[in-house]
Amino acid sequence: MHLKEQWIREGFSSYYVVKKELKLTYEKNILYNHTLPCLLPCEFRIEDGEEYYYYETGIYTKLKDRISMLEPKLFFAYLLEVFEQVASYLLELDHLKLDLESMFLDKEDRPVLCYLPEYEKKIDEQLRDFIEECIEYISGDDKKRVRFYYEFHSFLIKEKPNMEQMKDYLEVRSEKMNGEILREKIKNEESKSAQNMQENLSDLIRDEKDSPEKDEIKIYEKTPKRILILIGKIISVVGCFCSILGIVYFVLKIFEYGFYYLFLIGSLVSIAGLGVSVYGCYKLWKKNKNPKTFVDSWQKTENAAELLDEKTILLEDEDDRTVLLLEEPMGRLVPKNPEQKEIVLDDDGFVIGRSTQGTDHQLEGTGISRRHIRFYKEDGNVCCEDLDSTNGIKINGVKLNGKKNKKAVLKEGDCIKIGLEEFYFKQD
Template sequence: MKEQWIREGFSSYYVVDKGQKLTYEKNILRCHTLRCLLPCEFRMQDGKEYYYYETGIYTTLRERINMLDPKLFFAYLIESFEETESYLLNLDHLKLELELLFLDKEDHPVLCYLPEYEKNILEQLRNFLEECIEIISTQDKRKVRFYYEFHSFLVKEKPNIEQMKSYLEIRPKEKVGEKQSKKENMLEITEKEQNRELEINEDHEKNYNYESKEKIVRKRLWKTFYGVICAGGFSTMLYCIIQIFKYGFYYLFLAGLLCSISVMCLGVYGFYKLWKNDQNNIRNVDSYDEAQEHTTSLDDQTTLLADDEKTVLLLEQPIGRLIPKNDELTEIVINDNGFIIGSCMEGTDYQIEGTGISRRHLRFYKEGKNICCEDLNSTNGVKINGRKISKCVLHEGDRIKIGLEEFLFKEE
């Protein structure tokens, strides 16, 4: 199979001989643009037809392989396999080689689909991993270990796509004891943070006197300096006025008068700036005292309930539910309070542990009668019905993709 790399203007192409027979796969390549496959054109040259795969608009994997999270990259690669299969294309016709694997702007893999080429995809994946192992940096031991372990998994298990997906999506189940220990850890972290804030406040109070003494000395020096300037300027001004009355408007006396007035104005302006700073400090102290008094009054009004008294839990009205496609996840009830989903326990209302999910990934909120979804600048974004969004209004039955997890939205 003859192949070559050519450049036309600002575009680069991977060119391969094309068979004459028209098939379903060739029609898909010609008529449909799949995000996971290189764009392909059919061209005639010297009575022969060729595939022209455009590569210049993408980044080569070789350039960025050491910057990628390998687990996330291979999860995206498996997702590309699934998308290719959804168009009834044979995965064995993918040409999975390091030089022919590219990345789009979001670091998703873009593959070369060649109908005339045929090789078992699992064998290609193993060979591809061996190519990657040869060029990856050995500084990050975690990444190197992943490549070797994933290669060993492919050799020993000979898995299908579902098994590879489960391997790449490690999500340990949480037990009741683990949940309780997490809550206790959160309480301990909160107490530590409070103690740390108290220590910081004490340090600020200790340093306050030292800083104020330093400022007082500095202010006195500036006041002395501005006082000398004002006195010198005023005395020089009087002397020049007297000389003008004696000898008339001689240019030296006029110049001295103007300079003395300028110097005196400079000193007055310096005194004004010092006075202004003092006024700002007084306002800051007053506002701080008011805040402290307000806090004290709130503390005085706070009453601790006895253990036998009942506390009424006010439940917020749910605005919708997320039905997971993955059976391991539970249904998520969305409350009307800026409901945040992410992988971190702090600052979120619901946590999902999975590949490609940011600490604070997305937020649900209500805008009038509409229920909205907003991406919180997550690394991998949020997809609604296959389209990446930053903010949009949700409707019944929308498919929401967070990382590699997919949910069906049900409106209350």
């Protein structure tokens, strides 16, 4: 398809401009709101009665400038992620432009593509043509990189693989393959950490039993806070004394010479200094009011030992005999992405979403709804429920979305995909 396209520069920004000929609704809305960070930001402008796409390119790095420095296997793995993101928003992959001129990189060297509804070419053909273009562009001295491109191109032609087969080729492991490995790794790490913690606690308890009072005195004597507090007290007292002298001096000058503005300013500054010094004295003396400032490490160790044995702690009030029960969490979500944090499902009816209101854990990312998923207990099992999210949930690759298929019972090691973020469920 012949496109009426041009590259222009406006001030500090650069644009790829294409004349718009098709009537769009859904695709235009996606492009206009720039919902997907893996696509170039697009504006719609009207010039001489004609509408144009304006794709902003100046904020990204050209792929052509860095293609010879990128690790090809990692780059194509990122490219497959882009394909999945685009498909998850019901956009046609054939409208993506795969060539060195139209592809860019963000700050993390992840691909950013141009989605052009006016352009249409089968994505598998584009991928093969793109690899051929890369082979011609990169240096032949880098034999390892050139060999990968040739082998990957041959694989695409002979096998005609789908997305999962390409992932396997690029060693982007599927959820089922990673599940067993991750579960075994988690068990080994937890057993080691628990054993080390138990040994440390035993040593600490033994030392505390031998000489708890001596250790407390040492902790108390070695802390540098006493010296800092003493210095703060001295500074505060000196500040109070100087501020009082300043107030007396400037008041006498006002009585002697009248309300001269320098005397007024000096008296106000002295009064402010006196207030600050008095407040500092009050805070420091109040902080040091309790003579027992050392850490009661024996009590903390005892509490930690109870938590390590996974016992429920009962706190009993001496007067009212009120019992506070701290329940064990239902389970945990171990992230596949190391940049994400582990999520502890510590309440029945635990809700995850990107909204700060009405959720127990805020999770930001592409394709995540305001209230996306809920975890709860039913008949002794931990279950999850889709909260009418836009993109649904995937449990081990099976999508949960709709009125009939919204709930699932979770098992140890199940892979849960929320938007584009993936987690492995571990039951406590």
